[in-house]
Amino acid sequence: MARDPPLLASSTPTLRAATTVTIGHVQLRDVIICPRERGVVNYIQSKAILEHDLLGPEQPPRTIAELPFLPNTLASLPVPGTDRTLLAAGGQDAEIHLSLLKPDSQREWSFNTQLQGSINNSILLTSLSLTDSNESSVEPRMAISNNDRVVMFFDVPVRARPTSITPSGVVRFNVPVNHSSISPDGRTLLSVGDSSKVFLHRLTGGAHVTASPIATLTLPPTSNPFSSPALVASFSTAFSADGSKYAVAAQEGAVAVWDVRSTRPLKVFHTDKTRGVSRSGANDTTWLSEDPQEWSQHKTRGPGWSARAVKFGGRPGRELMLFTEHTSLVHVVDARTFETEEVICMPGFPAPPPVPPPPARQQPRRSPSTTARIVRTLEETFRIAAADDEVLVIPPLGDRSVEREVRRVLGYHGVPSRFRIEEEDEEMEEVRGRPPYFIEEPELEPEPPAPPPDMCEEEEDLDVERNLAGACFDPTGSYVYVASDTGVAEWGVRGADKRWWVDGAWER
Missing domain, CATH: 2.130.10.10 (YVTN repeat-like/Quinoprotein amine dehydrogenase)
Incomplete structure (x- = not known):
């Protein structure tokens, strides 16, 4: 036919x-x-x-x-x-x-x-x-x-x-x-x-x-x-x-x-x-x-x-x-x-370029004694553990957006921290939250820009559906x-x- x-x-x-x-x-x-x-x-x-x-x-x-x-x-x-x-x-x-x-x-x-x-x-x-x-x-x-x-x-x-x-x-x-x-x-x-x-x-x-x-x-x-x-x-x-x-x-x-x-x-x-x-x-x-x-x-x-x-x-x-x-x-x-x-x-359309944020104020690096004092205060107040290197180890909070915000605030104040995330295989995944001057990241090759989507994916999340x-x-x-x-x-x-x-x- x-x-x-x-x-x-x-x-x-x-x-x-x-x-x-x-x-x-x-x-x-x-x-x-x-x-x-x-x-x-x-x-x-x-x-x-x-x-x-x-x-x-x-x-x-x-x-x-x-x-x-x-x-x-x-x-x-x-x-x-x-x-x-x-x-x-x-x-x-x-x-x-x-x-x-x-x-x-x-x-x-x-x-x-x-x-x-x-x-x-x-x-x-x-x-x-x-x-x-x-x-x-x-x-x-x-x-x-x-x-x-x-x-x-x-x-x-x-x-x-x-x-x-x-x-x-x-x-x-x-x-x-x-x-x-x-x-x-x-x-x-x-x-x-x-x-x-x-x-x-x-x-x-x-x-x-x-x-x-x-x-x-x-x-x-x-x-x-x-x-x-x-x-x-x-x-x-x-x-x-x-x-x-x-x-x-x-x-x-x-x-x-x-x-x-x-x-x-x-x-x-x-x-x-x-x-x-x-x-x-x-x-x-x-x-x-x-x-x-x-x-x-x-x-x-x-x-x-x-x-x-x-x-x-x-x-x-x-x-x-x-x-x-x-x-x-x-x-x-x-x-x-x-x-x-x-x-x-x-189809989707590229979002307008974001407005660049104002330059961040440079925070003075805190001395080890100052960092240790903040860590001890948080440990005593919130009953959270600190590692031997005075890095706060914070248990999962149940909300990744909240965890990211906590990590950002701690890093802003010069307090190194990490979150403990338990996977199904019971391995521990470490997520660092140190401010930029504590981290030496390896240089990565930039990823090519993703092409604009032409078709809807079957499992696409509703948050990205087109009104x-x-x-x-x-x-x-x-x-x-x-x-x-x-x-x-x-x-x-x-x-x-x-x-x-x-x-x-x-x-x-």
């Missing part, structure tokens, strides 16, 4: 660039876009939107919009009939930023406001009229999924610098709304929030958008030994290009795909829940907190296998779906059959971009360098 050809040209990125991408909210991870051309991406860095040309590594990222808040979400829209691009960002306290960009990415105008409400979880920009046709409206529209259990619609005037945005409709829910999508024909609103429900509404109206419920579906149960009520939520949705399919990414570690004609999922993709499980045992769930705020404060490890962002894209006649996990992994799926799936790993900040396609669907909090990488879709016959014309 012939195997399906690969979906991506290679599992190795075609481009990569180290940079800082800011994840403003631990669960909202969709802050990278590629609105105009291959290699030129926008992302959030602190309170700014940056443009980064990955094809020009000698060019540093540049700021195209400074914001008065830290965004949770980022969206863009090519304005029909113009060469302008509309950018939108939303924040934690219902803030909104809008920018209209010229072809050279210079701002024609920018606008900031704050709505009445809570967290703006996601922003959707559309040029559809949201009536019974797929015609463009006079002005672009913005749909905001908000924590106050609403999706709010606004008209965005683009022909002149706006002084306000006009409300044009609202849809109310019984749960906080985390994400929404609109079908390609502008008639269906797909929304998810802090529940296992998937909401479908029919959109009608012209100047004012109204919505009527079509169906409320339920995500299929996920086989998850670490199930927790706090994980029952979804944070991303997407329609296929022809509107015949839609997908939902669930925090419990699954992506469900529906055909619009069915109420049961066509396919459900599950992430690997054993990834990152505590080594103390497969049933140990103590590492997973039920409070997402603790994940962002680094008090506990979050579920790296949660599905965060789902997107459709790809080449004509070969549509792809991709979805990201909370950390490290990106899944690429053949959206024609949903039977072929590839998993790629976000993913989102993923997207370029406008032609030929390239995939993935952002972590330390860099951006590009993968080519298989066949991206070929020409395709579409609607009676050749396209790249």
Whole structure:
């Protein structure tokens, strides 16, 4: 049986660039876009939107919009009939930023406001009229999924610098709304929030958008030994290009795909829940907190296998779906059959060079009598033994970081010391803690620098997993971009360098 050809040209990125991408909210991870051309991406860095040309590594990222808040979400829209691009960002306290960009990415105008409400979880920009046709409206529209259990619609005037945005409709829910999508024909609103429900509404109206419920579906149960009520939520949705399919990414570690004609999922993709499980045992769930705020404060490890962002894209006649996990992994799926799936790993990026510490103050070498007096005092106070050469022999303390700190402090004060570490073969390993002027180290040949990692190791510790900040396609669907909090990488879709016959014309 012939195997399906690969979906991506290679599992190795075609481009990569180290940079800082800011994840403003631990669960909202969709802050990278590629609105105009291959290699030129926008992302959030602190309170700014940056443009980064990955094809020009000698060019540093540049700021195209400074914001008065830290965004949770980022969206863009090519304005029909113009060469302008509309950018939108939303924040934690219902803030909104809008920018209209010229072809050279210079701002024609920018606008900031704050709505009445809570967290703006996601922003959707559309040029559809949201009536019974797929015609463009006079002005672009913005749909905001908000924590106050609403999706709010606004008209965005683009022909002149706006002084306000006009409300044009609202849809109310019984749960906080985390994400929404609109079908390609502008008639269906797909929304998810802090529940296992998937909401479908029919959109009608012209100047004012109204919505009527079509169906409320339920995500299929996920086989998850670490199930927790706090994980029952979804944070991303997407329609296929022809509107015949839609997908939902669930925090419990699954992506469900529906055909619009069915109420049961066509396919459900599950992430690997054993990834990152505590080594103390497969049933140990103590590492997973039920409070997402603790994940962002680094008090506990979050579920790296949660599905965060789902997107459709790809080449004509070969549509792809991709979805990201909370950390490290990106899944690429053949959206024609949903039977072929590839998993790629976000590479690591070199850390910025450390700031050199200030020169250490030179400590006078203590006389033997002074050292002996300190050793005797510590021996009497802490009941620890000293060797014949007046070197403190300290028993294991049970925490290597504490032992290193004790050794550093003693060495700083000129007290030679060593730790007794009992190995399984009962041999003693000596770790010296003398200050530099007590040690004569042999000269060693420098080790060659390790190459940056390209793939994730199966047994890699969770502490070095990559926090993913989102993923997207370029406008032609030929390239995939993935952002972590330390860099951006590009993968080519298989066949991206070929020409395709579409609607009676050749396209790249």
